[in-house]
Amino acid sequence: MGYPERKNKILRILDKKESLDVQEIADELGISAVTIRRDLVQLAEEGLLIRTHGGAMKAPARHPFTAFADKETVAASRKKYIGKLAASLVKPGDTIFMDCGSTVFAMCPHLKTISPLRIITNSLPAAAEFMDSPGIQVNLAGGEMDGQRKAIHGDRAIAHIRSYHAAKAFIGTDGLSVKHGLTAFSEKEASISTAMAASADKLFVLCDSSKIGKDSYLKFAPLSALTALITDRELAPSQETQLKGKGVKIIQ
Amino acid sequence: MGYPERKNKILRILDKKESLDVQEIADELGISAVTIRRDLVQLAEEGLLIRTHGGAMKAPARHPFTAFADKETVAASRKKYIGKLAASLVKPGDTIFMDCGSTVFAMCPHLKTISPLRIITNSLPAAAEFMDSPGIQVNLAGGEMDGQRKAIHGDRAIAHIRSYHAAKAFIGTDGLSVKHGLTAFSEKEASISTAMAASADKLFVLCDSSKIGKDSYLKFAPLSALTALITDRELAPSQETQLKGKGVKIIQ
DNA sequence: ATGAAAATGATTATTTTTGATCGAATTCGA
DNA sequence: TCGAATTCGATCAAAAATAATCATTTTCAT
Numbered sequence: 001m002g003y004p005e006r007k008n009k010i011l012r013i014l015d016k017k018e019s020l021d022v023q024e025i026a027d028e029l030g031i032s033a034v035t036i037r038r039d040l041v042q043l044a045e046e047g048l049l050i051r052t053h054g055g056a057m058k059a060p061a062r063h064p065f066t067a068f069a070d071k072e073t074v075a076a077s078r079k080k081y082i083g084k085l086a087a088s089l090v091k092p093g094d095t096i097f098m099d100c101g102s103t104v105f106a107m108c109p110h111l112k113t114i115s116p117l118r119i120i121t122n123s124l125p126a127a128a129e130f131m132d133s134p135g136i137q138v139n140l141a142g143g144e145m146d147g148q149r150k151a152i153h154g155d156r157a158i159a160h161i162r163s164y165h166a167a168k169a170f171i172g173t174d175g176l177s178v179k180h181g182l183t184a185f186s187e188k189e190a191s192i193s194t195a196m197a198a199s200a201d202k203l204f205v206l207c208d209s210s211k212i213g214k215d216s217y218l219k220f221a222p223l224s225a226l227t228a229l230i231t232d233r234e235l236a237p238s239q240e241t242q243l244k245g246k247g248v249k250i251i252q
Numbered sequence: 253m254g255y256p257e258r259k260n261k262i263l264r265i266l267d268k269k270e271s272l273d274v275q276e277i278a279d280e281l282g283i284s285a286v287t288i289r290r291d292l293v294q295l296a297e298e299g300l301l302i303r304t305h306g307g308a309m310k311a312p313a314r315h316p317f318t319a320f321a322d323k324e325t326v327a328a329s330r331k332k333y334i335g336k337l338a339a340s341l342v343k344p345g346d347t348i349f350m351d352c353g354s355t356v357f358a359m360c361p362h363l364k365t366i367s368p369l370r371i372i373t374n375s376l377p378a379a380a381e382f383m384d385s386p387g388i389q390v391n392l393a394g395g396e397m398d399g400q401r402k403a404i405h406g407d408r409a410i411a412h413i414r415s416y417h418a419a420k421a422f423i424g425t426d427g428l429s430v431k432h433g434l435t436a437f438s439e440k441e442a443s444i445s446t447a448m449a450a451s452a453d454k455l456f457v458l459c460d461s462s463k464i465g466k467d468s469y470l471k472f473a474p475l476s477a478l479t480a481l482i483t484d485r486e487l488a489p490s491q492e493t494q495l496k497g498k499g500v501k502i503i504q
Numbered sequence: 505a506t507g508a509a510a511a512t513g514a515t516t517a518t519t520t521t522t523g524a525t526c527g528a529a530t531t532c533g534a
Numbered sequence: 535t536c537g538a539a540t541t542c543g544a545t546c547a548a549a550a551a552t553a554a555t556c557a558t559t560t561t562c563a564t
Contacts, residue, residue: 019257050256054254057256057260124383128376130397131399137397138397139394139397140392140394140404141394142391143391143394144392145390147382147383147390152394156391156394157394160408
């Protein structure tokens with residue numbers, strides 16, 4: 001029984017049980033507790049459940065703002081690292097694009113001290129973050145609000161983004177692989193990302209190592225479009241060599 | 253039972269009980285009081301509740317955009333009254349403009365149950381308010397964010413508003429008098445209000461009685477533009493007769 | 505087929521969690 | 535204002551869970 005099969009079984013058990021512990025799953029599936037723990041770590045990273053000491057809990061309904069607020073996961077600490085790193089590429093006087101993903105949002109705390117700075121974004125949490133930062137000018141894309149993603153999406157927003165130019169664009173991605181380049185989970189996010197990429201001189205992609213080597217379903221940009229990939233230090237060496245082989249500059 | 257699970261249970265209890273004490277929770281969950289105290293400290297740090305001596309209290313709801321910090325002043329209760337009244341003019345299927353004033357914002361809680369509804373606004377708190385209301389489609393004006401007013405202003409925003417049409421516009425004003433009509437304190441707000449008024453079939457002005465008969469410095473619309481004035485019940489009779497004499501319809 | 509890479513399981517050391525205890529701080533009534 | 539009762543914070547020890555390490559098996563691309 002491979003990981004994908006166990007993953008399904010674990011999630012199915014969780015559907016009924018609300019919370020469960022490691023040993024319980026191990027017994028039920030006839031698999032060692034060590035492996036179950038490894039599975040749970042991975043499932044937690046994918047956001048499909050919440051890891052607890054001793055087991056796991058159902059993931060709360062994907063509420064982006066709470067998703068941004070979840071501090072205890074491994075992915076969150078990676079995001080913080082990546083956010084800080086990405087923010088260090090921003091200089092006073094810059095104009096930058098920022099998309100609406102949580103990884104890109106992690107840049108915000110580190111950008112507050114940079115002044116002057118102009119940020120063009122479709123992310124409401126990002127806009128809120130700079131509400132009281134006088135040195136930072138925020139330009140919010142207009143259009144239909146997506147309450148789930150806490151962002152502005154749609155044709156209108158894309159037209160808005162297209163009408164601006166910025167030196168640097170910072171975008172996230174749901175998947176990144178040598179084979180398929182950048183992939184997104186949703187058409188909405190992909191189109192905004194594409195528009196930002198097209199209107200910026202440099203394109204920085206923020207992506208934690210858990211998503212590298214994986215693909216989501218919608219291809220939206222080739223690796224050749226990247227100025228650099230910003231990721232964490234846990235990137236598998238094999239992935240690293242593959243990406244470097246393709247000429248991708250990696251910042252970590 | 254680990255911390256995450258207890259955390260949920262504690263918050264669920266708090267949802268119903270408003271306030272609770274340590275021993276009470278400890279008994280209910282069958283866990284030592286020491287542990288509950290530790291939990292409460294952590295929950296308080298996360299801002300999910302307020303720690304008190306001996307227990308905890310509900311935390312005030314916090315949204316990405318902290319709405320207007322109106323306390324329980326007289327003006328606030330008038331605004332609530334006006335907001336409810338104005339909301340009663342909105343029907344399912346409407347498309348409406350809402351500006352970024354606090355009086356107009358007071359409509360929001362009463363609009364949440366109206367579905368379907370399309371709202372075009374430049375107010376960030378209003379947008380945030382409907383973030384979780386699936387039946388309500390929010391169209392946010394794009395452009396430069398004004399952190400002080402928690403709204404989007406500028407040419408871009410005005411062009412955005414102008415490109416739409418709505419059946420009804422709800423706007424606030426800083427002053428309203430028979431002599432000078434509607435007056436505003438700031439160019440920014442006035443231009444947005446004008447644009448909304450121009451693109452709507454009906455114009456409703458929300459203005460509490462304390463501002464009626466007073467003028468701010470920038471005239472932005474004549475009384476004849478109003479479909480109706482929505483105000484509170486404390487309007488001075490003399491003002492009322494004057495306004496009616498000018499053909500202003502008053503809803504209160 | 506074959507060797508490298510990945511997945512799995514067992515074992516051990518480390519970390520986390522929990523509850524108990526005790527002195528210090530806070531609340532509340534007189 | 536004072537004193538008793540309660541609550542709090544810090545420290546400690548025990549138990550549980552985890553992370554790290556290593557050997558073994560499986561998988562996969564060549």
